[in-house]
Amino acid sequence: MPIRKLPKLHSDFSVDCVIFGYDGEELKVLLIERNEEPFAKWMAIPGNLAQDNEDIDQAAARVLHDLTGLENVFMEQLQAFGAPNRHPQGRVITVAYYAIIKSSVNGLHPLSSFATKAVWWPANQLPELAFDHQQIVQAALKRLKNRIRYVPIGFELLPEKFSLTELQEIYEVILDKPIDKRNFRKKILSYGFLTELNQKQTGVSHRAARLYKFNQKQYEELKQNGFYFVP
Amino acid sequence: MPIRKLPKLHSDFSVDCVIFGYDGEELKVLLIERNEEPFAKWMAIPGNLAQDNEDIDQAAARVLHDLTGLENVFMEQLQAFGAPNRHPQGRVITVAYYAIIKSSVNGLHPLSSFATKAVWWPANQLPELAFDHQQIVQAALKRLKNRIRYVPIGFELLPEKFSLTELQEIYEVILDKPIDKRNFRKKILSYGFLTELNQKQTGVSHRAARLYKFNQKQYEELKQNGFYFVP
DNA sequence: CTACCTTAGTGTAATCAATACACTAATCCC
DNA sequence: GGGATTAGTGTATTGATTACACTAAGGTAG
Structure with missing residues (x-):
């Protein structure tokens, strides 16, 4: 809600996505290794800056698509994270999503521009993560545990x-x-x-x-x- | 998640707040009348641009405090809204909150800089609202109906x-x-x-x-x- | 081809939670 | 004192959740 006269307004913000998969054994989360500062070499959840003309949900779908090639995936907004110090270069809020995808193993087409590789990681023994991503993944896990009791998302993790x-x-x-x-x-x-x-x-x-x-x-x-x- | 080198990053985004109250009869929502373009003269939910050094939750608490003088109020993030055309001057995402306050009647200290007055309005017969605020209030109502079944927030609407x-x-x-x-x-x-x-x-x-x-x-x-x- | 191993598939009784339902008690006002 | 109004209370019925153990099918190894 602007208080300025009528200049063009603009928000940079990122969209991050917690991608859940299942290999028949464990719940997994798809992490990328960053190859750019800040947090170069760190593991992180995939994300990107939103483009100007893009709906926020579309931006999240794009992040997922770029990484996995998948479309029409179960995806839901988690919440916005906006601690002022969450990004070392200044104020960047992120809108976190989580997605649930089938058959966690095949066909990972990395990569977005700032990631070197993508890896499935067991959801309950995650490494240290860049930014506040640890917190985001924990929130996504909590949401998933809750949602699965009301909404039939178990299927999303399995083949047809x-x-x-x-x-x-x-x-x-x-x-x-x-x-x-x-x-x-x-x-x-x-x-x-x-x-x-x-x-x-x-x-x-x-x-x-x-x-x-x-x-x-x-x-x-x-x-x-x-x-x-x-x- | 930045893809640029190491410039200072920055997000402008707004925080909007659906404030619920109760007068012993009906559930009410606190609306303001805007006195600035865009949407001058329209009713809207209170909100503001977040300040650079401010936590997102704090920004929401500040919006509430500026309008009502209240502190320590039940407040929860609803979700981010980011349709690209939701703001006529360009891309501005908003993080919506909802709050529940006691005794809806007394002591409305309007006002933030762009509002002329604040009015309690029955939650189920709202006027047309600025921006996508109709959608935000509907989402808040849905959340409230759900939350009240798990979390003791009924009390928040009543005197001690x-x-x-x-x-x-x-x-x-x-x-x-x-x-x-x-x-x-x-x-x-x-x-x-x-x-x-x-x-x-x-x-x-x-x-x-x-x-x-x-x-x-x-x-x-x-x-x-x-x-x-x-x- | 038989015995064995492994997982699939099935029903019932006991407990607990949710619902439906109607009268007496207190206080005020006239 | 009688009437009006809301507070306050218990029980029986129903439906949902839980606990629990055996037989069936198919494959493998001897």
Whole structure:
């Protein structure tokens, strides 16, 4: 809200993105190594200055796309971070986002201009990070743990077709507690947005699990009511 | 996250604040009338450009203080709004906050430099607002409705001493649904952060209600566990 | 081809939380 | 003293959450 006469106004601000992935074992966060000052050689979450004509959400999507090549990814604004000393070169606020992407492993196309490489890192043993990124990642983790209880984002971490056990493992990893198998299945199936496929796992040396997929349309119809997952 | 060499960086951005109050009848929002272009004569939520050395949360607290004289108020960051055309003079992002203040009526010390007057307005029949402030207020309302179910912010709208009926009415107004009196009392008292006072309402022409106050310390001890209010 | 290993898949009873519901008690006013 | 108004209280029903253990299927190794 300007108090000046009518000059052109302008904000430089950055958009940073906490990208979550899952490798079947652990929750991961995608970090880059900076190759520029300040914080050259430090690990950081990917980000960039927003361009002038760009919506703030678009800027975040672009950061993600530049790094991963992905589009149409689950992404949500976390919050703005604006401690006056968070950037050594002066006042730069950042708007943090978090994203959840499938199959954390394949196809990392680094890189934005100031990163040398991108690495998946276990979310609960992060290295020191540049700027206030430690704080941002912690906030994103907290948000993720909360959101997963209301919003079906477990699926976003899995391939299109998945077994209920795989899905349950994600909830267990993110919520960091064991979940009863029968109760989990009962509840998640009762919502009616999982479509049972006539397919089974392949290549496993034991009984193969039935595969399911997430049905976005059914979910949209149901979500009016508001409901919980995993209690 | 800068891609330039090492110049001084700088962000202009505004902080806007949705201030909620309650007059015993309706939920209100504090609006100002702008006296400067752009949007001169329009109603808007109070806000200002952040100063360079100021924490973002402090900037929001300052906006509130300048307008109301209040300090130590419940306040929370809502989110950043950054559509490229949200400000006619160019790119200005804003970080929106919402605040909840007691006794909506007394002691409005307007004003910041660009406002002529400040007015309480019913939250569910707002006038047209400047910039994207309509959208910001709607987001704040949504957040408030959600937060009040987890966090004891009903008290913030009431004087220090209040009756359970007064408290219940706030929940009814904000959640926009009737609540059963017995169930409400049972639940809210079961949390144990309300202290029963040896005082009653005065000046009412019927049975006087017992007064309670919110006990911050007891709440702090309890809130580890996480719990709900009004379901 | 049999035994074994591993994971998939399934139901019920017990507990806890949420809801629905109606009368008596206190105070003021006339 | 009677009427009006709001405060204050308990119980039974329902629905949701939890705890819990065995059989089924498929693959592998002998």
